[in-house]
Amino acid sequence: MASLHISNVRKAYGPTEILKNINIDVTDGDFLVLVGPSGCGKSTLLSLIAGLDTISGGEIRIDNDRVNDLHPSERDIAMVFQSYALYPNMTVGQNISFGLEMRKVSKVERDKAVADAARLLQIEHLIKRRPGQLSGGQRQRVAMGRALVRDPKIFLFDEPLSNLDAKLRVDMRTEIKKLHQRLGATIVYVTHDQIEAMTLATRIAVMKGGVIQQFGTPAEIYSTPANTFVATFMGSPSMNLIPAVLTTRSDTLVLTMGEGSAAVRLDLPAQSAAVARYAGKKVIAGLRPEAIGVESSRVPDAVREVAVKVLVMEPTGPDTLAALEMGGVEVAARLGADIPHSPGEHCNLRVDLSKLVLFDAQTEERIA
CATH class of the missing domain: 2.40.50.140 (Nucleic acid-binding proteins)
Known part of the structure; x- marks a missing residue:
């Protein structure tokens, strides 16, 4: 796993500034949640970390390596998307191992990695099924399994639970928390749901209008909000x-x-x-x-x-x-x-x- 350092990062499309001087330091094994209302810039920031978009200013470092200009494949990150992004014509096992196959990993190693991930996520009995035969929660576990076998430095989650119903969202939230505790992984997680942020995070960055309003532990964010926006956004009912x-x-x-x-x-x-x-x-x-x-x-x-x-x-x-x-x-x-x-x-x-x-x-x- 790795640390993540975001220094004075900006993102603009023409004259429109989406992110304004973002500064975040995440230590090895932290679970950082980026939370805020729609349009606050949290998914844009995740895309910059992943290398799916270019930054307009500032620096992103994974451990001590500057990654601003590195291709996503060179950053050693794994991303779990909101839409699962599974191949419908492949089995669960094939979906999980596909990335390893593209990297020319041997079949023996692929099979072991898939078996380990399936056991960790409790989906061994689904290995032969196709995505169309799975529930939403099962598909999300497969998407997580595909990320796990990569053994990346950092996991990136882009609103992974937003397509699930309320009960399943709670169950999957617990599973993600357990996964983090087992792996000690460094995770950056985007959500607009302040309950997810409070229950999952070791660190929270509350965002509004492309600016970080407060960065701290869940307890700090909840008990000593930096301003009235954070006070009312975090907590249900709000302050x-x-x-x-x-x-x-x-x-x-x-x-x-x-x-x-x-x-x-x-x-x-x-x-x-x-x-x-x-x-x-x-x-x-x-x-x-x-x-x-x-x-x-x-x-x-x-x-x-x-x-x-x-x-x-x-x-x-x-x-x-x-x-x-x-x-x-x-x-x-x-x-x-x-x-x-x-x-x-x-x-x-x-x-x-x-x-x-x-x-x-x-x-x-x-x-x-």
Whole structure:
């Protein structure tokens, strides 16, 4: 396996800039997920790594080798496509071994590689079948097997699960995670699905408009989003963003959400000096749904009680999603499965302010 270094990479088609100064460092064995809305440039970046398109500026290195001008066949990468790209007239075994055959690998070695990949992916019983006789999940395993036998430095996945139904997508996601854990492979994976990104990645690059909005671990992306775009794009339901004002009372910072009689005023636990400098200014308060209606917290001193009105309750089985009115603003909360409240009811819920994230009201960047 290998490391991947992307330095100041740009891609433009005429005057239209698709990627703008992309910088990413992936270490050996990392699982990098490129995530973002359609048209953000994530698939374009994957194509540049693969050598299927040329870069307009910057540098891509695999290990210490600059690959900008290398043909895809010389980069030692293997790609798994959204469309599977299997040959319909070949059996599963022939599809998996075709690339090796083109490289003049001996039949003995080919057969061993195919058998090893089939065993790893649990498709030994499908070796003699053709793609038309397989389900979508089985076809995706065959496409992965074809990549595996190459034993490349880097695996590239281009939205490989988007054609599968919801349950199969979850199952295949688990299989890909297991595969990464077994192989310790370096993987770059493109998706627009933030659940896939959070569950699969060791590193995530959130993209928008050809720019990386944030690069970090799933925990960093989720708990300390760099801006309001990342805050709302990652997480389901997304982070609540509530217009607020910071003031001081004695030596305590007070967060006021809403206006007039509906306003909610909360004494904040100790904050950073950067947050303290916003006293007297408008901010955006970010709270994840699970921070509202908590029963306990790792930081008990950060828990506050807040008056809310229940608007909608959506039982999901293990928990209940609720739409609440708090400070005159509608917010989403993830409550317990047996929460004893009903729509229209006024009640008090506990809010965990240790999970509060504050953003600049003008720039929408997180206040560190």
